[in-house]
Amino acid sequence: MAVRPRKEPSKVGDTDRDFVVALGRGLEVLRAFRKEGEALGNGDFAARTGLSKSTISRLTYTLHRLGYLSFNPETARYRLAPPVLSLGYSCLAGMPTLQLAKPYMQELANYSGMPVAVAGRDRLTMVYLERCRGPNPVTLAIEVGAHIKLATTAIGRAYLAGISEDLRSEILQEIQDHEGHGWPAIERGIYDAFESHAKHGYCLSIGEWKTDVNSVAVPFIPSDGSPVLAFNCGGAASHLSRDWIETDISARLKDLVRNISAISP
Amino acid sequence: MAVRPRKEPSKVGDTDRDFVVALGRGLEVLRAFRKEGEALGNGDFAARTGLSKSTISRLTYTLHRLGYLSFNPETARYRLAPPVLSLGYSCLAGMPTLQLAKPYMQELANYSGMPVAVAGRDRLTMVYLERCRGPNPVTLAIEVGAHIKLATTAIGRAYLAGISEDLRSEILQEIQDHEGHGWPAIERGIYDAFESHAKHGYCLSIGEWKTDVNSVAVPFIPSDGSPVLAFNCGGAASHLSRDWIETDISARLKDLVRNISAISP
DNA sequence: ATAAAATATTCCGCTGTGCGGAAATATATT
């Protein structure tokens, strides 16, 4: 297969001639919904994206015509429409690793009684791609597609431990810029996790995401260049003690990832 | 809330001045994955979208830089990446009706032993937005986000029965253009379904989507202008006979929709 | 009722984005 590595983006001045700005802006409009499922008006989009009102008006018009946004004339608010979900589904269908991983995840979920999940990165969050619940119904209701913080969760830290030095420092810089205030504490948590990963092969979050929730995670690095993922197993501290994680669960989670590495790109 | 209805698109010649072409093209690239989860190269995109190779190159570069596409340098193929799934999740979160409907759907699924689902339209397909399985595990594995044909399924026909005359004839025209050949048979199936809807309030598909699969569906028309949805209940003909549907299940499905109409926009 | 505020859309001239054909580069194949 013919592959020609892309050169340094052909810049003119300091604008990237190859970057299609209008596309990026339109997608930024779709992303504006990230918070809780509210409907948004053009004014909201303008405020959240920093784009001019006329630009927003044209972008929402376009997205509406294409079916990606539904429009309520009563309130003049938009919502995301079914075609967007359809794209998300294609995304899952295009990751063969997920199908392969499922039985292993289910096995560990059954054994531990805790949910086992796999996630990938979206900017400064981790997005759940697949999740298996144990037989125990008192588990956190984390759904596929939901996103949680990168910096304070085991799964986020495992991801950070699994990526290249370059990408990592880029992301850490962004987190620092975002968090300004609490950064020192966050930074220490992350470096502890890295150390744990280097020494034991897994990362922990003991009550750091939510009090009384413990979690352990391990990165998965596909051998083809596809994005790094991370698997976790976590739940109420009363059921999933730090000790149990360290003496048993962590090893099983590492086995899970090893097994998947053996059968997946 | 200030609402100003959009005028006729301000056309110049016959191009719509308000439609952002580059955005539409970029989204078309993302949609190119619709079929089974393969990885695609720039050539594939060009073939599927009809856009020039250089345009595709710029669009994929942009989508890659934004994180929506992952790139495998070995094979020079792209896949959809986690941020796309994240959008899909926001879509579900933004439809409050789905959360409200869930318990009613589960109730009917338990009673009938058949899966109950709700879907919305994406072009000429219906996309599953939520699904409840009955206790009986021998059911079709239709996942949220999957899409099925509009014209030959009960749920698609119910949707068609629920929308405005204008939109319907537009869609039917498109189906006709697409299906050319088998259109007459399809058309008859659709009009039978409309008749059934007018007379009884539900649509059927008896072995028409897949032999040995029966299904009944009812449209749901939100009172705020958000898109029409449709609920269905379907399964193996050996378990779900036409007779049972007509004498019992259909009425319960209609009740379900009536209940939801009472508590949802 | 009337005025004022808030929100959205349209208009329109100009800029620079994005387009596509052709050339260049890299890999795979014979």
Place this chain on the structure above:
DNA sequence: AATATATTTCCGCACAGCGGAATATTTTAT
């Protein structure tokens, strides 16, 4: 080596898309 295939880069030009200002509509205030 030479040929075939696939992808990216180059670059001039057209016109798509931008944004500020004007306009239209509804909501809130007086």
